[in-house]
Amino acid sequence: MSEQEIFKLCANNIRTLSADAIQKAKSGHPGMPLGCADFAFTLFAKYLRHNPNNPEWLGRDRFVLSAGHGSMLLYSLLHLFNYGITIEDLQNFRQWGSKTAGHPEYKECPGVDITTGPLGTGLASSVGMAIGLKNCAARSGLDQTNLANQKIYVIAGDGCMMEGVSSEAASLAGHLGLDNIICFYDSNRITIEGGTDLAFSEDVGARFSAYNWRVINIENANDIAQCDKALAEAQNSDGRPTLIIGKTEIGFGSPNKQGKSSSHGEPLGVDEVALLKENIGMPSDSFCVLDEVREFCNKRVAELVADAEKYDAEYKAFAAANAEGAELIKKLTRQEIPADLKEQLFSVIPADGKDVATRNIGGIVLNKAAELIPALMGGAADLAPSTKTYLKNLGDFSKDDRTGRNLHYGIREFAMGLSGNGLALSGTAIPFCSTFFVFSDFLKPAVRLASLMNLKQLFIFTHDSFYVGEDGPTHEPIEHLAMFRTIPGVTVFRPAESYETAAAYAAALKNDGPSLILLSRQNLRPYSAEMAEKIDAEKGAYIIDTDENIDVLLIASGSEVNLALDVAKELRDMGAGVRVVSMLSMELFDKQSDEYKDYVLPYECQCRVSIEAGSTFGWHKYVGSDGLAFGLDHFGASAPAAVLAEKFGFTVDGVVRAIAQHFINPDDLADDCSCGCDCSSGDCHCGDCH
Numbered sequence: 001m002s003e004q005e006i007f008k009l010c011a012n013n014i015r016t017l018s019a020d021a022i023q024k025a026k027s028g029h030p031g032m033p034l035g036c037a038d039f040a041f042t043l044f045a046k047y048l049r050h051n052p053n054n055p056e057w058l059g060r061d062r063f064v065l066s067a068g069h070g071s072m073l074l075y076s077l078l079h080l081f082n083y084g085i086t087i088e089d090l091q092n093f094r095q096w097g098s099k100t101a102g103h104p105e106y107k108e109c110p111g112v113d114i115t116t117g118p119l120g121t122g123l124a125s126s127v128g129m130a131i132g133l134k135n136c137a138a139r140s141g142l143d144q145t146n147l148a149n150q151k152i153y154v155i156a157g158d159g160c161m162m163e164g165v166s167s168e169a170a171s172l173a174g175h176l177g178l179d180n181i182i183c184f185y186d187s188n189r190i191t192i193e194g195g196t197d198l199a200f201s202e203d204v205g206a207r208f209s210a211y212n213w214r215v216i217n218i219e220n221a222n223d224i225a226q227c228d229k230a231l232a233e234a235q236n237s238d239g240r241p242t243l244i245i246g247k248t249e250i251g252f253g254s255p256n257k258q259g260k261s262s263s264h265g266e267p268l269g270v271d272e273v274a275l276l277k278e279n280i281g282m283p284s285d286s287f288c289v290l291d292e293v294r295e296f297c298n299k300r301v302a303e304l305v306a307d308a309e310k311y312d313a314e315y316k317a318f319a320a321a322n323a324e325g326a327e328l329i330k331k332l333t334r335q336e337i338p339a340d341l342k343e344q345l346f347s348v349i350p351a352d353g354k355d356v357a358t359r360n361i362g363g364i365v366l367n368k369a370a371e372l373i374p375a376l377m378g379g380a381a382d383l384a385p386s387t388k389t390y391l392k393n394l395g396d397f398s399k400d401d402r403t404g405r406n407l408h409y410g411i412r413e414f415a416m417g418l419s420g421n422g423l424a425l426s427g428t429a430i431p432f433c434s435t436f437f438v439f440s441d442f443l444k445p446a447v448r449l450a451s452l453m454n455l456k457q458l459f460i461f462t463h464d465s466f467y468v469g470e471d472g473p474t475h476e477p478i479e480h481l482a483m484f485r486t487i488p489g490v491t492v493f494r495p496a497e498s499y500e501t502a503a504a505y506a507a508a509l510k511n512d513g514p515s516l517i518l519l520s521r522q523n524l525r526p527y528s529a530e531m532a533e534k535i536d537a538e539k540g541a542y543i544i545d546t547d548e549n550i551d552v553l554l555i556a557s558g559s560e561v562n563l564a565l566d567v568a569k570e571l572r573d574m575g576a577g578v579r580v581v582s583m584l585s586m587e588l589f590d591k592q593s594d595e596y597k598d599y600v601l602p603y604e605c606q607c608r609v610s611i612e613a614g615s616t617f618g619w620h621k622y623v624g625s626d627g628l629a630f631g632l633d634h635f636g637a638s639a640p641a642a643v644l645a646e647k648f649g650f651t652v653d654g655v656v657r658a659i660a661q662h663f664i665n666p667d668d669l670a671d672d673c674s675c676g677c678d679c680s681s682g683d684c685h686c687g688d689c690h
Contacts, residue, residue, distance in 0.1 A: 128422025221246025363388025417446025
């Protein structure tokens with residue numbers, strides 16, 4: 001049997017496995033696996049460098065199924081290539097506890113390099129993967145050997161090409177000349193509603209050529225020979241990323257559904273599955289793997305494992321001859337964090353006691369962290385001068401210099417976030433990305449995917465409240481804090497001043513999943529040395545100032561901690577006992593023991609007030625249903641920050657007045673109050689009544 005004949009037989013076996021699994025689940029997307037089986041098997045069998053015995057092998061290429069709805073294509077391949085995906089796993093497709101989820105899930109299924117599902121996100125993440133591998137090779141000297149030619153192979157569909165993030169990502173990849181990306185565009189011209197001509201008529205090849213991609217066309221990507229020829233051509237870099245446009249037939253082989261939208265997102269049906277098998281000459285048995293297919297794939301797996309062993313031997317020789325480069329690769333891949341990181345970050349905090357914006361301190365701290373952690377790299381969406389996230393003296397990653405640790409993403413927030421995910425998935429970097437907090441709207445889906453995959457990544461957002469001021473409500477985040485706090489697995493840090501900023505970075509870099517660090521534009525008063533010693537960032541919240549007997553409990557985050565401390569002074573002058581708690585991270589605080597939480601927020605004190613310059617959503621779990629959540633449940637306005645603080649009540653008088661109105665019954669004051677205020681209406685603010 002010729003190579004093309006056995007490849008076609010294996011591709012047809014992928015078709016039947018996929019159709020059987022989707023039919024058994026009564027749910028799934030058969031059209032794409034049937035249409036792409038020829039290209040995908042040719043790739044896995046002949047071009048993809050991988051090691052089924054070690055799915056996380058250092059020398060492997062990466063495979064990104066950006067069209068994640070076609071997951072049975074990947075699961076069938078992983079089964080045939082002995083990744084530990086059994087026939088039983090295929091039979092449990094989309095079922096509770098199965099490795100074979102509806103869309104590929106990173107870490108849940110061996111051989112899956114990335115979680116995909118939202119269209120275009122896989123393609124965009126491949127840019128970060130490509131950057132990470134290029135950067136590691138260049139910095140370590142591995143690029144001077146034949147050990148650093150790993151590629152990122154992507155399968156994307158019409159939906160990926162329509163989503164805007166593919167444009168952002170492809171533009172960046174072309175600009176950077178990321179020639180280690182090879183993307184197959186499954187151009188089957190069908191979407192759920194019908195033909196793509198309903199909404200999509202552009203020349204995708206011309207578009208990608210304009211992005212500085214090489215474009216290779218396959219007239220019939222259901223022909224093994226044409227797929228093989230295109231992949232062979234793609235191996236020879238011309239300095240650009242490569243797009244292979246393959247015309248396929250969705251649902252290929254299905255007599256009544258080939259080329260139709262009905263094959264996209266629903267099982268073929270029992271009768272049609274039988275007709276499919278008959279049409280492509282496969283046995284009628286369910287979940288059948290032909291002996292010839294099993295034999296060929298087992299033989300190919302043995303060859304792949306042998307190739308990996310050869311690579312490892314060559315890498316060992318490289319490490320022996322290049323101790324410094326090998327040690328750097330260890331540091332980049334192990335991503336160890338110094339045990340004394342917080343203390344070292346504290347050491348760079350200015351000791352002059354001047355008020356300073358936490359974004360400025362954040363820049364100082366980030367640079368120190370990069371000095372200590374070689375894996376730390378990243379950039380901003382054209383805002384590094386404002387977000388203070390440029391790593392000094394560490395160079396810019398570019399087409400001409402792959403060693404730089406600063407990334408210039410341009411004004412492409414969504415692609416930036418997903419590229420950061422890809423950087424983390426490359427296994428060679430701890431990425432950060434940065435923009436103004438209000439623009440986090442553009443990359444929220446990337447944060448969600450980072451959390452689903454539990455990726456260590458820093459999202460650094462500055463200009464974190466209405467104190468942005470004159471730029472007005474379009475630039476003043478209100479609901480964003482609440483939004484990100486609702487994403488499972490995301491840890492949000494909003495530091496109050498300089499030392500808390502350093503502590504937040506230390507905690508975030510030790511955190512396993514994604515972390516958001518929210519920093520101020522306006523200057524903030526730093527803690528005294530005595531107060532700085534009380535910071536306990538890893539607990540999430542801690543007591544920063546307290547009386548022995550507590551009448552009022554103030555809980556604040558970020559810039560409002562200083563306000564809470566000033567309010568506490570005013571309340572004490574009125575005779576109240578006050579405790580101030582800095583809520584640096586709700587997520588970390590919620591993980592603490594009940595004993596610690598009760599210690600910080602004692603049940604006995606029910607006069608509880610939260611203060612935060614954003615939505616009050618979520619604060620009542622700390623202040624209780626009868627407590628006061630003092631915040632901003634409306635959009636901001638355009639005016640100087642100090643004016644906005646006065647207008648919105650974020651002053652000592654404003655907060656004290658709100659506390660009085662919320663907790664004190666005016667009827668209790670009216671009879672014996674002679675201060676001259678209108679106490680019965682709750683409008684007393686002189687302090688004599690309470």
